[in-house]
Amino acid sequence: MTNIAPELPPPGLPPAPEGGDILVQSGWRLAAREFAQNKLAVLGLAALIFFVLFCYLGPLIYHGGLSSDLEAVNLPPGPGHPLGTDNQGFDVLEELMVGGQAALEIGFLSAVIGMVWGAVWGAVAGMAGRLFDGFLMRIVDVLLSIPFLFVVLIVAVRYGASVIGLSVIIGIFTWQVPARLVRGEVLTLRVRDFVSAAKVAGSGWIRLMNRHLLPNSLGVIIVTATFAVADAILAVATLGFLGFGLQYPTFDWGDMLNNGVTYLQDGYWWLVYPVGICIIVVVMACNLLGDALRDALDVRLRRR
Protein backbone atom coordinates (compact mmCIF):
# COMPACT_ATOMS: atom_id res chain seq x y z
CA MET A 1 0.00 0.00 0.00
CA THR A 2 2.52 2.52 1.06
CA ASN A 3 4.65 1.70 -1.95
CA ILE A 4 1.93 2.32 -4.48
CA ALA A 5 0.35 5.38 -2.98
CA PRO A 6 2.84 8.04 -4.10
CA GLU A 7 2.57 6.99 -7.74
CA LEU A 8 -1.19 7.28 -7.90
CA PRO A 9 -2.97 10.59 -7.68
CA PRO A 10 -4.86 10.96 -4.44
CA PRO A 11 -8.42 9.67 -4.91
CA GLY A 12 -11.10 12.23 -5.58
CA LEU A 13 -8.79 14.75 -7.22
CA PRO A 14 -8.56 14.70 -11.01
CA PRO A 15 -5.03 14.82 -12.42
CA ALA A 16 -5.69 18.45 -13.12
CA PRO A 17 -2.31 19.96 -14.08
CA GLU A 18 -1.22 17.20 -16.45
CA GLY A 19 -4.60 16.67 -18.06
CA GLY A 20 -5.20 20.38 -18.40
CA ASP A 21 -1.80 20.98 -19.95
CA ILE A 22 -2.17 18.22 -22.50
CA LEU A 23 -5.56 19.50 -23.57
CA VAL A 24 -4.38 23.09 -23.87
CA GLN A 25 -1.24 22.06 -25.72
CA SER A 26 -3.05 19.99 -28.27
CA GLY A 27 -5.40 22.92 -28.95
CA TRP A 28 -2.46 25.24 -29.55
CA ARG A 29 -0.63 22.59 -31.52
CA LEU A 30 -3.62 22.16 -33.79
CA ALA A 31 -3.70 25.88 -34.32
CA ALA A 32 0.02 25.94 -35.02
CA ARG A 33 -0.37 23.21 -37.62
CA GLU A 34 -3.17 25.02 -39.35
CA PHE A 35 -1.16 28.22 -39.25
CA ALA A 36 1.88 26.52 -40.81
CA GLN A 37 -0.24 25.27 -43.70
CA ASN A 38 -1.29 28.81 -44.57
CA LYS A 39 1.40 30.00 -46.97
CA LEU A 40 0.45 33.67 -46.77
CA ALA A 41 0.64 33.55 -42.99
CA VAL A 42 4.11 32.06 -43.04
CA LEU A 43 5.09 34.74 -45.54
CA GLY A 44 3.73 37.44 -43.23
CA LEU A 45 5.57 36.00 -40.25
CA ALA A 46 8.78 35.79 -42.27
CA ALA A 47 8.38 39.42 -43.36
CA LEU A 48 7.90 40.53 -39.76
CA ILE A 49 10.93 38.57 -38.56
CA PHE A 50 12.94 40.03 -41.43
CA PHE A 51 11.95 43.56 -40.43
CA VAL A 52 12.77 42.99 -36.77
CA LEU A 53 16.24 41.77 -37.76
CA PHE A 54 16.59 44.54 -40.36
CA CYS A 55 15.74 47.27 -37.86
CA TYR A 56 17.63 46.00 -34.82
CA LEU A 57 20.60 44.08 -36.23
CA GLY A 58 20.91 46.18 -39.38
CA PRO A 59 22.35 49.32 -37.76
CA LEU A 60 24.94 47.17 -35.95
CA ILE A 61 26.31 45.87 -39.23
CA TYR A 62 25.63 48.68 -41.66
CA HIS A 63 26.82 52.22 -41.09
CA GLY A 64 25.72 54.56 -43.83
CA GLY A 65 25.97 57.63 -41.65
CA LEU A 66 23.24 59.27 -39.63
CA SER A 67 24.90 62.60 -39.17
CA SER A 68 24.34 65.67 -41.22
CA ASP A 69 26.65 65.64 -44.20
CA LEU A 70 25.94 68.71 -46.28
CA GLU A 71 28.32 67.65 -49.02
CA ALA A 72 26.28 64.52 -49.69
CA VAL A 73 22.74 65.87 -49.87
CA ASN A 74 20.03 64.12 -51.91
CA LEU A 75 22.48 61.73 -53.53
CA PRO A 76 20.84 59.12 -55.73
CA PRO A 77 21.43 55.47 -54.85
CA GLY A 78 25.00 54.56 -55.60
CA PRO A 79 28.19 53.20 -54.06
CA GLY A 80 28.36 53.87 -50.32
CA HIS A 81 24.68 54.76 -50.18
CA PRO A 82 22.59 51.88 -51.58
CA LEU A 83 19.40 53.89 -51.16
CA GLY A 84 20.85 57.36 -51.52
CA THR A 85 20.80 60.20 -49.03
CA ASP A 86 18.16 62.70 -47.96
CA ASN A 87 18.18 66.48 -47.77
CA GLN A 88 20.29 66.42 -44.58
CA GLY A 89 22.81 64.01 -46.02
CA PHE A 90 21.50 61.15 -43.86
CA ASP A 91 21.82 57.70 -45.38
CA VAL A 92 18.32 56.56 -46.33
CA LEU A 93 18.96 52.85 -45.72
CA GLU A 94 20.18 53.38 -42.18
CA GLU A 95 17.39 55.87 -41.56
CA LEU A 96 14.94 53.17 -42.62
CA MET A 97 16.44 50.74 -40.12
CA VAL A 98 16.42 53.12 -37.19
CA GLY A 99 13.01 54.57 -38.09
CA GLY A 100 11.61 51.06 -38.20
CA GLN A 101 12.63 50.54 -34.58
CA ALA A 102 10.33 53.33 -33.46
CA ALA A 103 7.45 52.04 -35.59
CA LEU A 104 7.79 48.47 -34.34
CA GLU A 105 8.23 49.56 -30.73
CA ILE A 106 5.18 51.80 -30.74
CA GLY A 107 3.12 49.17 -32.54
CA PHE A 108 4.10 46.48 -30.05
CA LEU A 109 3.89 48.59 -26.89
CA SER A 110 0.54 50.16 -27.72
CA ALA A 111 -0.88 46.75 -28.59
CA VAL A 112 0.32 45.32 -25.27
CA ILE A 113 -1.15 48.26 -23.34
CA GLY A 114 -4.40 47.99 -25.24
CA MET A 115 -4.74 44.24 -24.88
CA VAL A 116 -3.93 44.05 -21.15
CA TRP A 117 -6.25 46.95 -20.35
CA GLY A 118 -8.97 45.67 -22.64
CA ALA A 119 -8.80 42.10 -21.37
CA VAL A 120 -9.08 43.11 -17.73
CA TRP A 121 -11.85 45.63 -18.46
CA GLY A 122 -13.84 43.19 -20.55
CA ALA A 123 -13.42 40.33 -18.07
CA VAL A 124 -14.50 42.50 -15.15
CA ALA A 125 -17.52 43.77 -17.09
CA GLY A 126 -18.50 40.27 -18.14
CA MET A 127 -18.13 38.90 -14.62
CA ALA A 128 -19.86 41.81 -12.91
CA GLY A 129 -22.97 41.81 -15.08
CA ARG A 130 -25.96 44.12 -14.69
CA LEU A 131 -25.46 47.76 -13.82
CA PHE A 132 -21.68 47.81 -13.46
CA ASP A 133 -21.31 45.94 -16.74
CA GLY A 134 -23.55 48.50 -18.44
CA PHE A 135 -21.53 51.34 -16.96
CA LEU A 136 -18.20 49.88 -18.08
CA MET A 137 -19.48 49.17 -21.58
CA ARG A 138 -20.93 52.68 -21.98
CA ILE A 139 -17.44 54.02 -21.27
CA VAL A 140 -16.21 51.78 -24.08
CA ASP A 141 -18.95 53.18 -26.36
CA VAL A 142 -17.95 56.73 -25.46
CA LEU A 143 -14.28 56.16 -26.27
CA LEU A 144 -15.10 54.32 -29.49
CA SER A 145 -17.13 57.32 -30.65
CA ILE A 146 -14.23 59.74 -30.36
CA PRO A 147 -12.31 60.20 -33.61
CA PHE A 148 -9.06 58.69 -32.49
CA LEU A 149 -6.72 60.44 -34.92
CA PHE A 150 -7.97 63.88 -33.84
CA VAL A 151 -7.19 63.25 -30.18
CA VAL A 152 -3.81 61.67 -30.91
CA LEU A 153 -2.92 64.68 -33.06
CA ILE A 154 -3.98 67.19 -30.41
CA VAL A 155 -2.01 65.42 -27.68
CA ALA A 156 1.06 64.88 -29.86
CA VAL A 157 1.13 68.52 -30.96
CA ARG A 158 0.80 69.83 -27.44
CA TYR A 159 3.21 67.55 -25.59
CA GLY A 160 5.52 66.51 -28.39
CA ALA A 161 5.73 62.93 -29.55
CA SER A 162 7.90 60.29 -27.92
CA VAL A 163 7.91 56.53 -28.32
CA ILE A 164 6.43 55.95 -24.85
CA GLY A 165 3.97 58.83 -25.08
CA LEU A 166 2.63 57.77 -28.46
CA SER A 167 2.37 54.15 -27.32
CA VAL A 168 0.31 55.18 -24.31
CA ILE A 169 -2.02 57.50 -26.20
CA ILE A 170 -2.55 54.98 -29.00
CA GLY A 171 -3.00 52.24 -26.39
CA ILE A 172 -5.72 54.33 -24.73
CA PHE A 173 -7.68 54.17 -27.96
CA THR A 174 -6.92 50.50 -28.65
CA TRP A 175 -8.38 48.69 -25.65
CA GLN A 176 -12.07 49.19 -26.44
CA VAL A 177 -12.37 46.54 -29.15
CA PRO A 178 -10.60 43.80 -27.14
CA ALA A 179 -12.65 44.82 -24.10
CA ARG A 180 -15.86 44.23 -26.03
CA LEU A 181 -14.67 40.93 -27.45
CA VAL A 182 -13.32 39.60 -24.15
CA ARG A 183 -16.55 40.59 -22.43
CA GLY A 184 -18.46 38.61 -25.03
CA GLU A 185 -16.21 35.60 -24.49
CA VAL A 186 -16.57 35.85 -20.72
CA LEU A 187 -20.35 36.09 -20.99
CA THR A 188 -20.50 32.81 -22.89
CA LEU A 189 -17.78 31.14 -20.82
CA ARG A 190 -19.10 31.96 -17.39
CA VAL A 191 -22.17 29.76 -17.79
CA ARG A 192 -20.10 26.81 -19.00
CA ASP A 193 -19.78 23.77 -16.77
CA PHE A 194 -16.08 24.01 -16.06
CA VAL A 195 -16.49 27.54 -14.75
CA SER A 196 -19.41 26.50 -12.56
CA ALA A 197 -17.30 23.60 -11.31
CA ALA A 198 -14.46 25.93 -10.47
CA LYS A 199 -16.88 28.22 -8.66
CA VAL A 200 -18.34 25.32 -6.68
CA ALA A 201 -14.81 24.22 -5.84
CA GLY A 202 -14.39 27.58 -4.18
CA SER A 203 -12.36 29.60 -6.70
CA GLY A 204 -12.46 33.30 -6.10
CA TRP A 205 -12.96 35.94 -8.79
CA ILE A 206 -9.31 36.47 -9.41
CA ARG A 207 -8.59 32.77 -9.79
CA LEU A 208 -11.60 32.31 -12.05
CA MET A 209 -10.38 35.12 -14.26
CA ASN A 210 -6.72 34.13 -14.33
CA ARG A 211 -7.14 30.38 -14.65
CA HIS A 212 -10.31 29.94 -16.65
CA LEU A 213 -11.76 33.01 -18.31
CA LEU A 214 -8.75 34.92 -19.62
CA PRO A 215 -6.79 31.88 -20.89
CA ASN A 216 -9.85 30.84 -22.85
CA SER A 217 -10.18 34.31 -24.35
CA LEU A 218 -6.51 34.36 -25.32
CA GLY A 219 -7.27 33.60 -28.97
CA VAL A 220 -9.40 36.71 -29.34
CA ILE A 221 -6.77 38.81 -27.61
CA ILE A 222 -3.89 37.58 -29.77
CA VAL A 223 -5.79 38.15 -33.01
CA THR A 224 -6.88 41.64 -32.01
CA ALA A 225 -3.35 42.47 -30.91
CA THR A 226 -1.95 41.61 -34.34
CA PHE A 227 -4.34 43.99 -36.05
CA ALA A 228 -3.69 46.61 -33.38
CA VAL A 229 0.02 46.59 -34.22
CA ALA A 230 -0.81 47.30 -37.87
CA ASP A 231 -3.20 50.12 -36.99
CA ALA A 232 -0.71 51.70 -34.61
CA ILE A 233 2.09 51.67 -37.19
CA LEU A 234 -0.23 53.37 -39.70
CA ALA A 235 -1.30 55.94 -37.12
CA VAL A 236 2.29 56.80 -36.23
CA ALA A 237 3.21 57.10 -39.89
CA THR A 238 0.25 59.44 -40.47
CA LEU A 239 1.29 61.54 -37.50
CA GLY A 240 4.84 61.76 -38.79
CA PHE A 241 3.68 62.59 -42.28
CA LEU A 242 1.52 65.45 -41.01
CA GLY A 243 4.63 66.79 -39.30
CA PHE A 244 3.66 66.07 -35.70
CA GLY A 245 5.52 62.82 -35.20
CA LEU A 246 8.76 61.83 -33.54
CA GLN A 247 11.50 64.42 -33.82
CA TYR A 248 15.22 64.08 -34.41
CA PRO A 249 17.25 62.28 -32.96
CA THR A 250 14.46 59.71 -33.15
CA PHE A 251 13.75 58.68 -36.72
CA ASP A 252 10.30 58.02 -38.00
CA TRP A 253 9.06 56.56 -41.28
CA GLY A 254 6.21 59.04 -41.58
CA ASP A 255 8.57 61.94 -41.09
CA MET A 256 10.89 60.57 -43.77
CA LEU A 257 7.99 60.53 -46.22
CA ASN A 258 7.09 64.06 -45.21
CA ASN A 259 10.65 65.09 -46.11
CA GLY A 260 10.46 63.27 -49.40
CA VAL A 261 7.31 65.08 -50.50
CA THR A 262 9.23 68.31 -50.90
CA TYR A 263 11.33 66.68 -53.59
CA LEU A 264 8.57 64.82 -55.38
CA GLN A 265 8.79 67.21 -58.31
CA ASP A 266 12.55 66.78 -58.55
CA GLY A 267 12.10 63.04 -59.04
CA TYR A 268 14.02 62.00 -55.91
CA TRP A 269 12.13 58.71 -55.78
CA TRP A 270 14.45 57.12 -53.20
CA LEU A 271 13.15 59.51 -50.57
CA VAL A 272 9.56 58.34 -51.02
CA TYR A 273 9.20 54.81 -52.34
CA PRO A 274 11.53 52.70 -50.13
CA VAL A 275 9.98 54.00 -46.93
CA GLY A 276 6.45 53.76 -48.30
CA ILE A 277 7.02 50.16 -49.32
CA CYS A 278 8.46 49.38 -45.88
CA ILE A 279 5.31 50.67 -44.20
CA ILE A 280 3.06 48.73 -46.55
CA VAL A 281 5.00 45.48 -46.12
CA VAL A 282 5.07 45.65 -42.32
CA VAL A 283 1.38 46.55 -42.06
CA MET A 284 0.44 43.90 -44.60
CA ALA A 285 2.49 41.30 -42.75
CA CYS A 286 0.62 42.09 -39.53
CA ASN A 287 -2.74 41.89 -41.32
CA LEU A 288 -1.86 38.57 -42.96
CA LEU A 289 -0.70 37.21 -39.63
CA GLY A 290 -3.90 38.39 -37.96
CA ASP A 291 -6.12 36.84 -40.63
CA ALA A 292 -4.26 33.54 -40.39
CA LEU A 293 -4.34 33.48 -36.60
CA ARG A 294 -8.05 34.21 -36.72
CA ASP A 295 -8.59 31.22 -38.98
CA ALA A 296 -6.22 28.99 -37.00
CA LEU A 297 -7.69 29.88 -33.60
CA ASP A 298 -11.20 29.94 -35.06
CA VAL A 299 -11.96 33.30 -33.57
CA ARG A 300 -15.06 34.97 -34.85
CA LEU A 301 -14.62 38.65 -34.78
CA ARG A 302 -15.10 41.63 -36.94
CA ARG A 303 -12.47 44.20 -37.56
CA ARG A 304 -13.24 47.78 -36.72
Add this chain to the structure above:
Amino acid sequence: MTAYLIRRTATAIVVLIGVSVFIFFMLHLIYPTPAIDVLGPHANKFSINQWNAQHGFDEPWIVQYLRYMNQLLHGNLGYSYKLNQSVASLFRERWLRSAYLSGITLFLSVVIAIPVGIYQAVRRNTVGDAVVTTGAFVTYAMPDFFLYLIAIQLFAITIPIFSYEGPQTTSMVSIIFDWRAMTLPIVCLTLLNLAGYSRYMRSAAIDTVAQDYIKAARAKGLPERLVLLRHLLRNAFLPMITLIGLSIPDLLAGNLVCEAVFNFPGLGLLFYDSLGTADYPVLLAYTLVGAVLVVVGNLAADIALTVADPRIRLV
Protein backbone atom coordinates in the same frame (compact mmCIF):
# COMPACT_ATOMS: atom_id res chain seq x y z
CA MET B 1 -39.40 47.21 -32.25
CA THR B 2 -40.43 50.53 -30.74
CA ALA B 3 -39.04 49.45 -27.38
CA TYR B 4 -35.75 48.54 -29.03
CA LEU B 5 -35.56 51.86 -30.87
CA ILE B 6 -36.31 53.83 -27.72
CA ARG B 7 -33.68 51.92 -25.79
CA ARG B 8 -31.17 52.36 -28.60
CA THR B 9 -31.82 56.11 -28.80
CA ALA B 10 -31.55 56.48 -25.03
CA THR B 11 -28.17 54.73 -25.10
CA ALA B 12 -27.04 57.05 -27.88
CA ILE B 13 -28.00 60.09 -25.81
CA VAL B 14 -26.11 58.76 -22.77
CA VAL B 15 -23.07 58.11 -24.97
CA LEU B 16 -23.34 61.60 -26.47
CA ILE B 17 -23.27 63.16 -23.01
CA GLY B 18 -20.32 60.97 -22.04
CA VAL B 19 -18.48 61.90 -25.22
CA SER B 20 -18.96 65.61 -24.70
CA VAL B 21 -17.80 65.42 -21.06
CA PHE B 22 -14.76 63.36 -21.99
CA ILE B 23 -13.66 65.56 -24.90
CA PHE B 24 -14.25 68.79 -23.04
CA PHE B 25 -12.41 67.59 -19.95
CA MET B 26 -9.51 66.24 -21.96
CA LEU B 27 -9.04 69.38 -24.01
CA HIS B 28 -9.47 71.44 -20.87
CA LEU B 29 -6.55 69.57 -19.33
CA ILE B 30 -4.45 70.12 -22.44
CA TYR B 31 -5.40 73.76 -23.10
CA PRO B 32 -6.77 75.24 -19.86
CA THR B 33 -7.13 78.74 -21.33
CA PRO B 34 -6.49 80.54 -24.60
CA ALA B 35 -5.22 83.58 -22.66
CA ILE B 36 -1.63 83.24 -23.89
CA ASP B 37 -2.80 83.03 -27.49
CA VAL B 38 -4.81 86.21 -27.12
CA LEU B 39 -2.45 88.25 -24.97
CA GLY B 40 0.77 87.05 -26.53
CA PRO B 41 3.61 84.94 -25.17
CA HIS B 42 4.99 87.74 -22.99
CA ALA B 43 1.79 88.49 -21.09
CA ASN B 44 2.33 88.66 -17.34
CA LYS B 45 0.52 86.56 -14.80
CA PHE B 46 -1.71 89.39 -13.65
CA SER B 47 -3.14 90.18 -17.06
CA ILE B 48 -3.60 86.48 -17.79
CA ASN B 49 -5.54 86.03 -14.56
CA GLN B 50 -7.59 89.09 -15.32
CA TRP B 51 -8.37 87.88 -18.84
CA ASN B 52 -9.30 84.44 -17.50
CA ALA B 53 -11.64 85.99 -14.95
CA GLN B 54 -13.25 88.22 -17.57
CA HIS B 55 -13.91 85.34 -19.93
CA GLY B 56 -14.88 82.75 -17.35
CA PHE B 57 -11.79 80.58 -17.75
CA ASP B 58 -11.07 80.65 -13.99
CA GLU B 59 -14.19 78.75 -13.07
CA PRO B 60 -14.26 74.99 -12.34
CA TRP B 61 -14.20 72.95 -15.54
CA ILE B 62 -17.67 71.55 -14.93
CA VAL B 63 -19.14 75.08 -14.89
CA GLN B 64 -17.26 75.89 -18.06
CA TYR B 65 -18.52 72.64 -19.57
CA LEU B 66 -22.14 73.42 -18.79
CA ARG B 67 -21.79 76.94 -20.18
CA TYR B 68 -20.13 75.61 -23.31
CA MET B 69 -22.84 73.01 -23.85
CA ASN B 70 -25.54 75.62 -23.31
CA GLN B 71 -23.92 77.80 -25.97
CA LEU B 72 -23.44 74.79 -28.23
CA LEU B 73 -27.11 73.93 -28.10
CA HIS B 74 -27.82 77.52 -29.12
CA GLY B 75 -25.58 77.13 -32.14
CA ASN B 76 -22.53 78.90 -30.74
CA LEU B 77 -19.45 76.72 -31.12
CA GLY B 78 -16.99 79.14 -29.57
CA TYR B 79 -14.70 81.80 -30.93
CA SER B 80 -11.43 81.30 -32.74
CA TYR B 81 -9.04 83.89 -31.32
CA LYS B 82 -6.45 83.02 -33.95
CA LEU B 83 -8.70 83.62 -36.94
CA ASN B 84 -10.81 86.26 -35.22
CA GLN B 85 -14.00 84.63 -36.32
CA SER B 86 -16.65 82.53 -34.68
CA VAL B 87 -16.11 78.80 -35.07
CA ALA B 88 -19.67 78.38 -36.30
CA SER B 89 -19.06 80.77 -39.19
CA LEU B 90 -15.80 78.99 -40.04
CA PHE B 91 -17.63 75.69 -40.14
CA ARG B 92 -20.50 77.16 -42.15
CA GLU B 93 -18.01 78.36 -44.76
CA ARG B 94 -16.36 74.99 -45.16
CA TRP B 95 -18.58 72.11 -44.15
CA LEU B 96 -20.26 71.74 -47.53
CA ARG B 97 -16.93 71.11 -49.26
CA SER B 98 -15.96 68.37 -46.82
CA ALA B 99 -19.44 66.90 -46.96
CA TYR B 100 -19.23 66.85 -50.74
CA LEU B 101 -15.85 65.11 -50.69
CA SER B 102 -16.95 62.54 -48.09
CA GLY B 103 -20.38 62.06 -49.57
CA ILE B 104 -19.28 61.41 -53.11
CA THR B 105 -16.48 59.04 -52.03
CA LEU B 106 -18.80 57.16 -49.70
CA PHE B 107 -21.38 56.86 -52.46
CA LEU B 108 -18.84 55.68 -55.02
CA SER B 109 -17.22 53.18 -52.64
CA VAL B 110 -20.54 51.59 -51.71
CA VAL B 111 -21.80 51.49 -55.29
CA ILE B 112 -18.56 49.89 -56.48
CA ALA B 113 -17.99 47.60 -53.47
CA ILE B 114 -21.35 45.83 -53.82
CA PRO B 115 -20.93 44.41 -57.33
CA VAL B 116 -17.22 43.75 -56.74
CA GLY B 117 -17.93 41.85 -53.52
CA ILE B 118 -20.72 39.84 -55.12
CA TYR B 119 -18.56 39.06 -58.14
CA GLN B 120 -15.81 37.81 -55.81
CA ALA B 121 -18.22 35.70 -53.79
CA VAL B 122 -19.77 34.08 -56.84
CA ARG B 123 -16.43 33.56 -58.59
CA ARG B 124 -14.70 32.62 -55.38
CA ASN B 125 -11.07 31.45 -55.63
CA THR B 126 -10.74 32.29 -59.31
CA VAL B 127 -8.03 34.47 -60.79
CA GLY B 128 -10.33 37.51 -60.84
CA ASP B 129 -11.12 37.06 -57.16
CA ALA B 130 -7.45 36.70 -56.30
CA VAL B 131 -6.50 39.85 -58.23
CA VAL B 132 -9.16 41.97 -56.52
CA THR B 133 -8.37 40.52 -53.10
CA THR B 134 -4.67 41.22 -53.50
CA GLY B 135 -5.35 44.77 -54.67
CA ALA B 136 -7.67 45.37 -51.74
CA PHE B 137 -5.16 43.89 -49.32
CA VAL B 138 -2.31 46.10 -50.50
CA THR B 139 -4.47 49.24 -50.51
CA TYR B 140 -5.75 48.35 -47.07
CA ALA B 141 -2.21 48.25 -45.71
CA MET B 142 -1.22 51.47 -47.46
CA PRO B 143 -0.96 54.71 -45.50
CA ASP B 144 -3.47 57.15 -47.08
CA PHE B 145 -0.87 59.75 -47.84
CA PHE B 146 1.36 57.31 -49.68
CA LEU B 147 -1.41 56.59 -52.17
CA TYR B 148 -1.92 60.35 -52.65
CA LEU B 149 1.80 60.80 -53.25
CA ILE B 150 1.91 58.03 -55.84
CA ALA B 151 -1.15 59.46 -57.56
CA ILE B 152 0.28 62.97 -57.57
CA GLN B 153 3.61 61.75 -58.85
CA LEU B 154 2.01 59.74 -61.65
CA PHE B 155 -0.97 61.80 -62.74
CA ALA B 156 -0.04 65.34 -61.80
CA ILE B 157 3.73 65.51 -62.28
CA THR B 158 4.86 62.79 -64.70
CA ILE B 159 1.68 62.92 -66.81
CA PRO B 160 0.14 66.26 -65.93
CA ILE B 161 -3.54 65.51 -66.52
CA PHE B 162 -4.79 66.43 -63.08
CA SER B 163 -3.95 69.10 -60.58
CA TYR B 164 -1.85 68.25 -57.52
CA GLU B 165 -3.92 70.69 -55.50
CA GLY B 166 -7.60 70.75 -54.63
CA PRO B 167 -9.80 73.55 -55.96
CA GLN B 168 -9.23 76.86 -54.21
CA THR B 169 -12.47 78.61 -55.13
CA THR B 170 -15.24 79.19 -52.66
CA SER B 171 -18.08 78.45 -55.05
CA MET B 172 -19.53 74.99 -54.61
CA VAL B 173 -20.59 74.83 -58.26
CA SER B 174 -17.11 75.42 -59.59
CA ILE B 175 -15.71 72.90 -57.12
CA ILE B 176 -18.09 70.24 -58.40
CA PHE B 177 -17.21 70.92 -62.03
CA ASP B 178 -13.48 71.34 -61.46
CA TRP B 179 -12.66 67.77 -62.47
CA ARG B 180 -8.96 68.49 -62.90
CA ALA B 181 -8.60 69.31 -59.24
CA MET B 182 -11.19 66.98 -57.77
CA THR B 183 -10.42 63.72 -59.59
CA LEU B 184 -7.32 62.71 -57.66
CA PRO B 185 -8.72 63.31 -54.14
CA ILE B 186 -12.00 61.60 -54.96
CA VAL B 187 -10.48 58.61 -56.74
CA CYS B 188 -7.83 58.05 -54.06
CA LEU B 189 -10.25 58.33 -51.15
CA THR B 190 -12.67 56.00 -52.94
CA LEU B 191 -9.94 53.43 -53.49
CA LEU B 192 -8.95 53.58 -49.82
CA ASN B 193 -12.55 53.11 -48.66
CA LEU B 194 -13.15 50.47 -51.27
CA ALA B 195 -10.30 48.33 -49.93
CA GLY B 196 -12.13 47.79 -46.65
CA TYR B 197 -15.66 47.72 -48.03
CA SER B 198 -15.04 45.19 -50.79
CA ARG B 199 -13.33 42.77 -48.40
CA TYR B 200 -16.29 43.08 -46.09
CA MET B 201 -18.84 42.79 -48.86
CA ARG B 202 -17.06 39.71 -50.20
CA SER B 203 -17.26 37.85 -46.89
CA ALA B 204 -20.87 38.95 -46.33
CA ALA B 205 -21.80 37.70 -49.81
CA ILE B 206 -19.93 34.43 -49.27
CA ASP B 207 -21.93 33.84 -46.09
CA THR B 208 -25.14 34.61 -47.96
CA VAL B 209 -24.34 32.38 -50.96
CA ALA B 210 -24.14 29.42 -48.59
CA GLN B 211 -27.68 30.01 -47.30
CA ASP B 212 -30.47 27.59 -48.08
CA TYR B 213 -32.73 30.19 -49.70
CA ILE B 214 -30.11 30.80 -52.38
CA LYS B 215 -29.97 27.08 -53.11
CA ALA B 216 -33.77 26.97 -53.13
CA ALA B 217 -33.94 29.91 -55.52
CA ARG B 218 -31.46 28.26 -57.86
CA ALA B 219 -33.17 24.88 -57.53
CA LYS B 220 -36.52 26.23 -58.57
CA GLY B 221 -34.88 27.42 -61.76
CA LEU B 222 -34.69 31.15 -61.16
CA PRO B 223 -32.32 32.83 -63.63
CA GLU B 224 -28.94 33.53 -62.01
CA ARG B 225 -29.45 37.28 -62.55
CA LEU B 226 -32.59 37.23 -60.41
CA VAL B 227 -30.96 35.05 -57.75
CA LEU B 228 -28.19 37.59 -57.44
CA LEU B 229 -30.39 40.68 -57.55
CA ARG B 230 -33.35 39.56 -55.52
CA HIS B 231 -31.85 37.20 -52.99
CA LEU B 232 -28.14 37.68 -52.69
CA LEU B 233 -27.82 41.45 -53.09
CA ARG B 234 -30.57 42.37 -50.68
CA ASN B 235 -29.34 40.08 -47.94
CA ALA B 236 -25.65 40.66 -48.37
CA PHE B 237 -26.20 44.40 -48.25
CA LEU B 238 -27.49 44.31 -44.66
CA PRO B 239 -24.06 44.08 -42.97
CA MET B 240 -22.89 46.95 -45.20
CA ILE B 241 -25.36 49.25 -43.47
CA THR B 242 -23.64 48.62 -40.15
CA LEU B 243 -20.23 48.99 -41.76
CA ILE B 244 -21.11 52.39 -43.24
CA GLY B 245 -22.21 53.55 -39.79
CA LEU B 246 -19.01 52.26 -38.25
CA SER B 247 -16.74 53.80 -40.86
CA ILE B 248 -17.50 57.43 -40.01
CA PRO B 249 -14.36 57.88 -37.86
CA ASP B 250 -12.30 56.58 -40.79
CA LEU B 251 -14.08 58.94 -43.17
CA LEU B 252 -13.30 61.90 -40.92
CA ALA B 253 -9.67 60.87 -40.50
CA GLY B 254 -9.41 60.20 -44.23
CA ASN B 255 -10.76 63.64 -45.01
CA LEU B 256 -8.25 65.21 -42.66
CA VAL B 257 -5.22 63.66 -44.36
CA CYS B 258 -6.64 64.04 -47.87
CA GLU B 259 -7.47 67.72 -47.41
CA ALA B 260 -4.07 68.34 -45.85
CA VAL B 261 -2.22 66.72 -48.75
CA PHE B 262 -4.30 68.30 -51.51
CA ASN B 263 -4.71 71.63 -49.72
CA PHE B 264 -8.47 71.36 -50.13
CA PRO B 265 -10.09 74.01 -47.94
CA GLY B 266 -12.55 71.88 -45.99
CA LEU B 267 -13.03 71.13 -42.30
CA GLY B 268 -10.14 68.65 -42.23
CA LEU B 269 -7.70 71.27 -43.48
CA LEU B 270 -9.11 73.75 -40.97
CA PHE B 271 -8.40 71.25 -38.20
CA TYR B 272 -4.91 70.59 -39.52
CA ASP B 273 -4.10 74.30 -39.69
CA SER B 274 -5.54 74.80 -36.22
CA LEU B 275 -3.20 72.13 -34.86
CA GLY B 276 -0.25 74.17 -36.04
CA THR B 277 -1.56 77.40 -34.51
CA ALA B 278 -2.94 75.72 -31.36
CA ASP B 279 -6.35 77.18 -32.12
CA TYR B 280 -8.04 75.36 -29.28
CA PRO B 281 -11.69 76.39 -29.81
CA VAL B 282 -11.63 75.03 -33.37
CA LEU B 283 -9.98 71.78 -32.26
CA LEU B 284 -12.52 71.31 -29.47
CA ALA B 285 -15.51 72.08 -31.67
CA TYR B 286 -14.44 69.87 -34.55
CA THR B 287 -13.55 66.91 -32.31
CA LEU B 288 -16.98 67.27 -30.69
CA VAL B 289 -18.75 67.55 -34.03
CA GLY B 290 -16.85 64.49 -35.25
CA ALA B 291 -17.83 62.45 -32.21
CA VAL B 292 -21.48 63.52 -32.56
CA LEU B 293 -21.40 62.44 -36.21
CA VAL B 294 -20.03 59.05 -35.15
CA VAL B 295 -22.72 58.49 -32.52
CA VAL B 296 -25.51 59.70 -34.79
CA GLY B 297 -24.15 57.67 -37.69
CA ASN B 298 -24.14 54.47 -35.64
CA LEU B 299 -27.65 55.20 -34.40
CA ALA B 300 -28.86 55.89 -37.95
CA ALA B 301 -27.25 52.66 -39.17
CA ASP B 302 -28.96 50.66 -36.44
CA ILE B 303 -32.33 52.25 -37.20
CA ALA B 304 -31.85 51.68 -40.93
CA LEU B 305 -30.99 48.06 -40.23
CA THR B 306 -34.17 47.61 -38.18
CA VAL B 307 -36.18 49.01 -41.06
CA ALA B 308 -34.38 46.90 -43.65
CA ASP B 309 -34.18 43.60 -41.80
CA PRO B 310 -37.47 42.23 -40.40
CA ARG B 311 -35.57 39.62 -38.37
CA ILE B 312 -34.23 42.30 -36.07
CA ARG B 313 -37.69 43.71 -35.41
CA LEU B 314 -38.69 40.53 -33.65
CA VAL B 315 -36.05 40.86 -30.97
